[in-house]
Each structure stands twice: as structure tokens, then as C-alpha cells.
Amino acid sequence: MVLKLYGFTTSICTLRVAVVLKEKNVSFEFIPVDILKSAHKAPEFTAYQPFGQVPYIDDDGLILYESRAICRYIAAKYASQGTPLLPSDPTAIALFEQAASIEASNYDPFVSGLAWELKFTKLFGGKTDEARVKSLQGQLSAKLDAYDVILGKQKYLAGNDITLADLFHLPYGAVILDIGLDKFSSRPNVARWWKDISSRASWKTVKGGIHQGNAIHYRVLQSAL
């Protein structure tokens, strides 16, 4: 049975999973969840995802949520097809985990905070906290200086091969650029790396949102959801 991805067409975390599905040539059925109408907080949804967040997958009965966990599962299950995204030798695996943790702790908190303050809060009726924006910008700059050092020595965050850790950066990176905060161009190695990962066909296919043309089967759920 084809893998089902429950998510929101342009949601950061839904796109994170979609880019990996594309990179691994895995067919999927997209079931849209309208988060603007709080469908993700409805009992029919939280029965599967208790935090009321998108996305989750149903892979032949296996329910899995947390986008990075879903990505790891897909990359491991389909290791032999599409682009290799997880290394297999112990040292390379450890350096991949280091890179994945860097993304989670030294990138995501700052870019997600900025994306919230400068773009998403308004969609949910909030307003921008300018002091927080200033603080987050400063912190992100310092983090990307460290990225520039790392990427001056190797092509990707975990070494010279692309891994999931690099792809995880794409959705928020695109939003940050979209809201006019270009932290990448001024850092030559980061700029090179960003250009590389953001011009991959898998990202270009999904970055505008998941829709009929880029999922195997787009099905509007005609139910209470």
C-alpha cells in the first residue's frame, strides 16, 4: 500500500518529509490537513499525533510522527534507492549524528523563532516581538559563523557527502530568505553549501507546496477532518 503523508501543503515539517521522499524516489499519497482551520487539533487527528502537529505518516499501518524521525525512517527503509542520505560506517554515522544535532540545536531554534515572529505569528493573529527578533538574529549570525568554519573544510555538514542533516535545513532556510533575512550570502562557504542543497531537483519540486502535480495521488479528505 502506498505511503500516506498527512500534512499541510506548505508546512515546514511537511516539506521536510516531502523533500526526502522525492530524494529517495518514494511514491506517496498526500492527505491535506487544514491547519488554518485547526484540523490538526481535532480528536480524529490527535488520536494519531498527540501533540496536534503536522505531519505524520501511515506506512502500511505504521504511524510515525516528528518529521526528522519520518525522514530517518524513509532514508533507512529505502537505503538502496535514490540518493544515499545516511552513512553506514560507524565513524561516518557518528559525524552524521553530530551534524543532525547541530541542525536541531544550533540552527532550528533561531530560524524557527525568526520565522514565527516575522511570518507565521501574523497568520494566527499575533504580532512581532521586535526585541526577540533582534536577539535571535544576533544568535543566528554567530551560529552561521561556526557553520562557515565547518563548511570551509568539507562540502556538507557531516563530511563530503550529502546527508539528511543538510536537507533538514531547507524549509526554514527558504522561509528566512523569503522574509528578507539573507544570512547566507555574506558567508562564502555557507553560501556555496546553501546554493548546492537548495538547487537540488527534489527541493525545487516541493518547495512551493505539496499539490496534485508532485504527490503520486492528491486526495482531499472529504470527512470531518
Next chain:
Amino acid sequence: MVKLYGFSGSTCTRLVALICKEKNIPYELTSVNLSKGEQKAASHTAIQPFGQVPYIDDDGFILYESRAIARYLSKKYPNQGTSLIPSDPKAEALFEQAASIETFNFSVIVGPIVGEKVFKPRRGLQPDEERVSELLASLQSKMDAYEVILSKQKYLAGDSVTIADLCHLPYGTAFYGLGGSFAEVFDSRPSLSRWWKDISSRPAWLAVKDGA
């Protein structure tokens, strides 16, 4: 002998020490004094470019990011001490889900609360109480979800303890130690409370909780 470069009281350093204790891995701590800013020295940032602790030197192999170190050590010694990462694909997927829950639905909120209420006062700064209130409010719905999960299974990834559970301990202990409405977040939820008591009373944690 694993060389652990970190600060005895640091949350992330103690996480690595905890894993070493669980896995019976001998380690030697070399102090990087955070209160003197030693983590920002050039000799440190040459190895850890973010200027953070800890990092390890395992027979010449350098690794940083405490969760990465935890995974590396657990996989290197699968049959020694407590088993902390499953290898079966489905169990592994549920472990990754739990590990992600810890990072993005717990630590992202509890970390800043501990930063405001514990670390700032140590540096002579005032906590931002408004921010703490907002963070605490957002934590409640997360802990409701934890309660649902933990009412069905013993630990966050299933019925065996994993790194995902243990990663809650350093920040969680500092948070719980604030008492009052903070401790109440755990105490008021029976399954969460049961789980918290279980993991926080593990001998390996008790051995390092006051210093790596």
C-alpha cells in the same frame, strides 16, 4: 578511556557522563570552566566551533553535540551495560520519534525556563518572569501529550528505556528542582510522574547528577 572535555555541572556534559555510567564506559573528565569562558578560547573553538561543551576524544576520534556522543557510545558498546538504542527497524523508528519529541517538544521549552530561573541568577541577572510564564503555559499541552503516550507504554519509545528518556534528565531535574508550579507540571500527571520518578532514580543518573 574516553576523554570527556566539559564542565562538571553542565547539563550536556552530565548527559554524556550518564550514558557512560549506564554503559559502564570509563571516562576521564577534563574541565572546561564555563564560568571563566574557557569554552570560547581559541584552543577549544578549534575543536568545537560553536564554543560549547562537551566534546569527546575517543582514542583520537573527536565528537561534539551531547546527543550525538550518546548515540555513538551506545552503538559502540551495544552489549555492555544498559541497551539504550534499539536495532530492529520499527523499534528504531519509534526511538527516533521519541528522540525528536524530547528535543522539539520538551527541551526547546524546558531549556529556556531553566536558563531564566537557574542560570541567569547564577550570573547575577534577573529572570524574565513574563517569558517564564509563557513558556510554562506552552509546556502544559506538551505534557498532556506525554501523559497520553506514557499511559500506554512505560517509556517514551516503548516499553524499554532509551536515550530519548535519559536526555530529559539534566534539564528536567533542574526544572523539577524549582518546585512549586514547576514540579506540579510533572506531579499532577500520574503517568508522567511515574515515568519521571523511574528515570530520575536510576543509579547511573544519581551518580552524575551533582557533577560529571
